[in-house]
Amino acid sequence: MIGGGFGGLQVVRGLRRAAGVEVTLVDRQNFHLFQPLAYQVATGGLSSAEIASPLRRVLRHQANARVVLAEATGFDLGSREVTLDKLPNGAASMTIPYDVLVVAGGSAYSYFGHDDWAEFAPELKSLQGALALRSRILSAFEAAELEADPGRRAAWLTFVVVGAGPTGVEMAGQIAELAHDTLRHDYRAVDTSHARVLLVEAADRVLGTFPPSLSRRAARSLEKIGVTLALDTTVVDLADGTIDVQPRNGERSTIAARTVVWAAGVTASPLAALLADAAGGEVDRVGRILVEPDLTLPGRPEVFALGDMAAVRSAGGEVQRLPGVAPVAMQEGRHVARSIGSGTSKPFRYRDKGNLATIGRSHAVADVKGVQLWGFAAWVTWLAVHLAYLIGFENRLLVLTRWTFSYLTRGRTARVIHH
Amino acid sequence: MIGGGFGGLQVVRGLRRAAGVEVTLVDRQNFHLFQPLAYQVATGGLSSAEIASPLRRVLRHQANARVVLAEATGFDLGSREVTLDKLPNGAASMTIPYDVLVVAGGSAYSYFGHDDWAEFAPELKSLQGALALRSRILSAFEAAELEADPGRRAAWLTFVVVGAGPTGVEMAGQIAELAHDTLRHDYRAVDTSHARVLLVEAADRVLGTFPPSLSRRAARSLEKIGVTLALDTTVVDLADGTIDVQPRNGERSTIAARTVVWAAGVTASPLAALLADAAGGEVDRVGRILVEPDLTLPGRPEVFALGDMAAVRSAGGEVQRLPGVAPVAMQEGRHVARSIGSGTSKPFRYRDKGNLATIGRSHAVADVKGVQLWGFAAWVTWLAVHLAYLIGFENRLLVLTRWTFSYLTRGRTARVIHH
Secondary structure, eight states, X not given: OBOOSHHHHHHHHHTTTOTTOOEEEEESSSEEEOGGGHHHHHTTSSOGGGGEEEHHHHTTTOTXXXXXXXXXXXXXXXXXXXXXXXXXXXOSOEEEEOSSEEEOOOEEOOOTTOGGGGGTSOOOSSHHHHHHHHHHHHHHHHHHHHOOXXXXXXXXXXXXXXXXXXXXXXXXHHHHHIIIIITTTTOSSSOGGGOEEEEEOSSSSSSTTSOHHHHHHHHHHHHHTTEEEEOSEXXXXXXXXXXXXXXXXXXXXXXXXXXXEEOXXXXXXXXXXXXXHHHTOOBOTTSOEXXXXXXXXXXXXXXXXXXXXXXXXXXXXXXXXXXXXXHHHHHHHHHHHHHHHHTOOOOOOOXXXXXXXXXXXXXXXXXXXXXEEEHHHXXXXXXXXXHHHSSSHHHHHHHHHHXXXXXXXXXXXXXXXXX | OBOOSHHHHHHHXXXXXXXXXXXXXXXXXXXXXXXXXXXXXXXXXXXXXXXXXXXXXXXXXXXXXXXXXXXXXXXXXXXXXXXXXXXXTOOSOEEEEOSSEEEOOOEEOOOTTOGGGGGTSOOOSSHHHHHHHHHHHHHHHHHHHHOOSHHHHHHHTEEEEEOOSHHHHHHHHHHHHXXXXXXXTTOSSSOGGGOEEEEEOSSSSSSTTSOHHHHHHHHHHHHHTTEEEEOSEEEEEEETTEEEEEETTSOOEEEEOSEEEEOOOOEEOHHHHHHHHHHTOOBOTTSOEEEOTTSEETTEEEEEEOGGGEEEBOTTSSBOOOXXXXXXXXXXXXXXXXXXXXXXXXXXXXXXXXXXXXXXXXXXXXXXXXEEEEHHHXXXXXXXXXXXXXXXXXXXXXXXHHHHHHHHHOOOOOOOOOO
């Protein structure tokens, strides 16, 4: 099993009672990251370890599972071996054999071919990314406090979030609350409530995967907490301190902004292409490997791919439109574990339980099997679902404690700048 | 006020009602670190933000205090200015004027002139140091799990702590519990209970600042949880993967150990020498600046130095023997605040409330005004005192939650390796 994300962990856990099965879980990180809350680490609401569960701890009583901390860098499907690199003991590399291979390498944000933009607009798929973003965001307020020049100060207090999917919306909402609420009494020279938070989206509405009525409600909530929406607008250039945007029917303009957060586009893990190469298979436009309805590779019933890096064909041959969210990966993981455990092969079918996004304090939207919720009701639903899916009672209690304090005091106390 | 540690924060807080006083607190970090628990971050017991309090948050309602995130790099006592560098807005440097200057830069561990050893044996005075140590310690177990060669595996499972003061004792105890207890079920190829934890100390007993009877009790507790003591032993060389030690009456020997933690010696912040140079004053053998009984610099009644970087003369002229612990710095800080607030000058006198060190689960020693406590009673005292001195009810509750889970499950769940 390559990858200990939402899908990978379900595969391993799902095989805990499978007779005669030994599972090796390979991951570059020694922890499972609860990625849906990474944006709260980035904005000082949570401390890093509170959304990270050590993989060994999660699997310590599963005798048929072992964990290897390494990076998968090659697949030999003929001799059934995986090459591992970046080993913790400093050895050059090693290969491990397999009978069944499952790969779930996830995805990253894509900079639409402008990889050089990553330097100016970090993303937050990883814990490292979230901590780096936290340092940038908090340092921007520190810089503004010291800056005498009004123009430069305004640039330090301008935050642009690119992409209005759930992560972008959540991030913009958190930065707005941080500036307009949490930090209000913390600075002396600057009034952080004058900070501008801009959410740039190429489509004509936020939360494109939600029903239009919820998009409208989310947009209103965002504007209420101080986020400026720039819909129908694309990013055309990005440099240190400036971002150039182009509205669909308008003039290109340059915004002076020291902090840009990237939450747009998506590209599959490079493992998808590596695996496709090894199998003679295909990848789609965003780099996902095409898999059969049962999540195996064409002609390779012993090799599975799942999660954000896999595009699943339906029985008819066309690719299913599955969102890149944790529930899809988890259901696929459980499906693969059942296939391996039983030795049978059935087509995967996604059961959509709903869609959730939070905007800020008491504001969220939810679309649960056609039932639409918004405002406080959706927000409580969001809290409950995220707490329930966090791994471990201890982390649930820690996160609940932080959220309770944040709610009562409007504070965010995990505001450590790591240098 | 330079430095937001235990002493500096007391100065700022102590001046909150001082009429006509404006305080500028300068620190390189945006948080106050509760350094006595840094070793628990290093061993995965706590997450970083749980022992860090954002300075702005702590001071947000103190209208006469402002915070500047920067590094003090120069003092001009004649024109009463401090030079600040590493400014968050990227500006080259700035100077700020003062009427009264207080410097509390703290201390670091000293490598006895072998600064090159720092690379092989990190220390844990800072949060960054604690996180780096955590990654090293946890990665050593990961490496051992993958290592086939028994000799190399043993080296990965050998942990040497240098210095048996409170930090060294606590660190050795935590590593022993981590290896022999917490991680026992987490690995498959290696039995972590075979890990060796060696505590090297040049003196003839551990916890040299405690009464000898408590040193003996602490030594017994350490041995009970699996720490091997090497007393009367000095470190003579350190390289990547090996440490050479020399017992007072024995042969020099080389130990193969991949992880060495440094908790010996102490050296004052470079700010002490910088300030002494500017004032024409003196520093002592460990780099501390010599200050008058009222904590001012000789001939400079408007400049104070305190905490680990200051050596305080008594009225008779000789230097007082004050331990380098938080209570000394805090009392000095309150003393300086009173002096500044009242405009008077009185000699500082330390009120020793006692000495505490924890060894591990249910094991601690305490010397409270001549009353000696050990075992469970001392451990509960230790827990209560540390919780009481943590800043903020939220962090107290988070740490208490972690400790409760650790006690009940023998787990340490903040085991994130940051790359």
